Amino acid sequence: MSQSPAAAAAAAAAAPGPATTTSSMHTPAPAAPHRTAPRSSWFTIPEPLRLVFNQFPLVTYAPNELPVRSPFNRDLPVLYVFASDQGALKGLPSYNPSCLKWQTFLKLAGVQFRIAPSSNHASPTGALPFLIPPSSPTDAASQKPIPSSKLERYALERGPEKLADAAGSKLDAYQALLDSRIRNAWLYALYLSPGNSSLLSQLYVEPCSASMVVRTTILHKLRRAAEAESAPYGSIYRCGAGFRGTLAALGPDEWFFGSSQPGLFDAAVFAYTHLLLEDSLEWIDTRLQDSLLKYPALVEHRKKLFSRCWGQANE
Template sequence: MPSEETRDRTRPGPRPSGPSGWFAIPAPLARLFKKFPLLTYPPNELPARSPDIRDVATLYVFISDSDALKGLPSYNPSCLKWQTFLKFARVEFRILPSNNHASPSGALPFLLPPSQPNDVKSQTPIPSNKLERYALAHGASKIPDVPNPRLEAYESLLDHRIRNAWLYSLYISPANSALLSQLYIAPVSRSAHVRTAILYQLRRAAEAEIVRSTRRPAIDPAVLYSEASEAFRALETVLGSGPWFFDSSEPGLFDASIFAYTHLVLDERLAWEDRRLADILKECPGLIEHRDRILHDCWE
């Protein structure tokens, strides 16, 4: 049995007033932090072209400077889809050129709502997957909700068969190399080496997406265009004789999605050399009228 003296030596003394154990900061670090206190850095800034005060919303898309000033359609299907839908909803907005690297989400388009000084919430970018909700909440025109049990199948025609043919036509077809360079490569750099590298990256990315979508080991252009032709004809049947899809009284998101491809395929401002997609689309007069109708209504 330990003696009283031994017990006094082993009895714990008074606890130190400062932090101890796992939460204690070693003395050298504590002295260092006193000289160099930790800082919390602010979030990444918005694009340099973003004004501090915006009277209207700003949609950032792939577009040239001159076309942005005129409010013309974007040359990118994803951007044009949402640009068109915002017009359907009669959301007041303007467009500015941008690229994926400048986007907070890493992809275009994105939107900055109208802002006021010191309004932090209005400085939060809205990515494309939230643009429908924004348009429905802030648009002057109500977009009709037209549910369709086969909508997912129709969207698949766009997202796979038509998109695959689009990717091949613009990014891979040698005949359209000049157009690809004009839209996505020349605006980035004047260096021949940089342009060559960008061209390689764009084509490899397009090839990878097509292979992943088709689940085939190799790309067969004839098959891609054949499947796109079947998809366009199927959508022509779905449209029927009405002005908008699903017999809606007003155009909706699906109409904007279709227009984003049909307009760009037929756009005479784009110097298409490989015109196989345009030739396919010319066999669908209903889709052409649908495209012309939206072009007239939204870009008079």
């Protein structure tokens, strides 16, 4: 009996065929997880280098000690002056009159400080001395240098000693005498006198460089500057008038201008008289010292001030 076309189609759809047989069905494999390549950064060590570094364990060395001239006490102000390394460690007087003047005045005012060797090139003002106040983590201005022009105020404000001020006009007149006659004679004696060339080199030239070319250049520049500055008053023989005029301000008193305590002008005079009479400075041309020795009161003044600030002076 033949089936109608519709019945035949329905029977074919209901009958199981190869495409629907369970044993012949294919189940797809699960997809492999997607791997993200590691992101590189500036701090990632390349694999070849990492393998090399793994062969050498990291060793941490102890920190180097600070240089001898480095400040060891940050709680004290530091005065930067012309000085040798050993002289600075011992707190000895600077061998430069301008530096020694302020070093002495700070001591007279009772300011606690230490000194460190330096040069004009390291100074923010182009000249020594200058002072760095104590370090303070809460005060950003604590490390601002104080030039020599402001050291008098700093000493009077910070020092416990109350120093008497001389009359302004009188002090200015004698300071001008000191700056003209005595200072220029000093420049001539140290920088221009052939007999004292070795002392000049020892103090200002040799510490700068071991090169003879550099030393010769520095020596030439120092002498040229001193010659230009001291030309009007160059002769050492004129210094006698300077010492004689300075002595008039001392008179029969212990300190200048009849003060009961030494002050700024005492420190200024001492800066020259001490260096001229200091045994460690080997003066060959001694005409300037010989001129000073004619005034025993100034020699005694130097001895008393040195004893007050540093101990016993050399006889």
